[in-house]
Amino acid sequence: MTRSTGGLGQLAATYLLRRGHRVVGHARNEQRAADMRRDLPEIDDVVVGDLLNLQETQVLASQINVLGTFDVIIHNSGEYGLPDAEILNANSLSPYLLTSLVEPPQQLTYLTSDLHLGGDLKLDELRTGGTRVNYHDSKLHLATLAMAIGRRWPDCRVNAVAPGWVPTLMGVHNGPYAPDDLREGYMTQTLLAEGADPVAQFEGEFLFQREPESRVHRAVRDIDAQEALLDAYAQRTGVPLPRN
Numbered sequence: 001m002t003r004s005t006g007g008l009g010q011l012a013a014t015y016l017l018r019r020g021h022r023v024v025g026h027a028r029n030e031q032r033a034a035d036m037r038r039d040l041p042e043i044d045d046v047v048v049g050d051l052l053n054l055q056e057t058q059v060l061a062s063q064i065n066v067l068g069t070f071d072v073i074i075h076n077s078g079e080y081g082l083p084d085a086e087i088l089n090a091n092s093l094s095p096y097l098l099t100s101l102v103e104p105p106q107q108l109t110y111l112t113s114d115l116h117l118g119g120d121l122k123l124d125e126l127r128t129g130g131t132r133v134n135y136h137d138s139k140l141h142l143a144t145l146a147m148a149i150g151r152r153w154p155d156c157r158v159n160a161v162a163p164g165w166v167p168t169l170m171g172v173h174n175g176p177y178a179p180d181d182l183r184e185g186y187m188t189q190t191l192l193a194e195g196a197d198p199v200a201q202f203e204g205e206f207l208f209q210r211e212p213e214s215r216v217h218r219a220v221r222d223i224d225a226q227e228a229l230l231d232a233y234a235q236r237t238g239v240p241l242p243r244n
């Protein structure tokens with residue numbers, strides 16, 4: 001699970017560990033990895049790399065592959081309130097690179113947001129080395145990427161999850177107004193990972209609080225848009241999506 005030293009990632013990791021599952025966490029640097037091992041001593045391992053940095057992300061992919069093939073990977077990456085270039089790297093290009101470079105698991109989940117509705121794919125920015133990709137755009141990228149991967153890799157169960165506006169550090173960035181339930185913010189991706197709850201029947205869905213969300217940007221389910229995004233990612237990163 002990427003980005004799991006705090007927020008929804010840490011809550012999901014904690015829940016899964018308490019239920020007896022093996023979990024590998026991810027931290028941005030060695031200090032935060034040590035913090036995570038201290039906070040969650042049952043954790044199997046912690047991989048290290050700052051998702052703001054695409055070279056570190058590529059090294060992170062190699063670290064993950066050394067550990068073997070995973071049953072489930074949760075792409076929990078998401079920065080808010082940073083300059084566009086950093087949002088683009090952390091929220092969009094890094095999850096794409098990890099998806100392409102890490103041995104495919106049986107299940108993939110991508111954390112997106114209802115704010116994706118205000119986003120634009122901005123494919124020309126991706127293709128031409130531009131950086132004007134904001135949080136809304138990046139979350140549209142992830143939801144569209146999730147549906148593209150689900151279609152391209154039929155042996156992998158893929159979903160996008162919007163956690164709601166919940167009171168994590170990110171959720172209180174603009175003030176203490178987060179209206180949604182914190183527990184629901186991590187249970188959908190956690191129950192998908194466990195596989196026993198009825199939510200685990202879903203595949204190729206955009207989920208909110210364990211149910212399919214009807215208000216989804218039209219690009220997300222548009223196959224031409226999905227393919228154009230994959231092409232733009234390959235052009236931008238030099239890393240094509242492998243066949244699975």
Ligand SMILES: NC(=O)c1ccc[n+]([C@@H]2O[C@H](COP(=O)([O-])OP(=O)(O)OC[C@H]3O[C@@H](n4cnc5c(N)ncnc54)[C@H](OP(=O)(O)O)[C@@H]3O)[C@@H](O)[C@H]2O)c1
Pocket residue numbers: 003004005006007008009026027028032049050051052076077078079090111112113114162163164165166167168169170171178
């Ligand atoms: N909270 C909400 O209301 C909300 C709403 C919609 C969508 N989401 C999405 O849900 C996901 C989880 O969000 P959250 O609310 O848990 O966020 P959060 O509160 O900001 O999460 C904080 C965690 O992210 C880690 N992190 C931040 N930047 C990192 C980087 N570059 N590399 C590695 N780790 C990094 C932090 O590490 P350090 O401890 O080292 O700082 C910390 O552990 C995100 O994808 C977000 O976009 C959240």
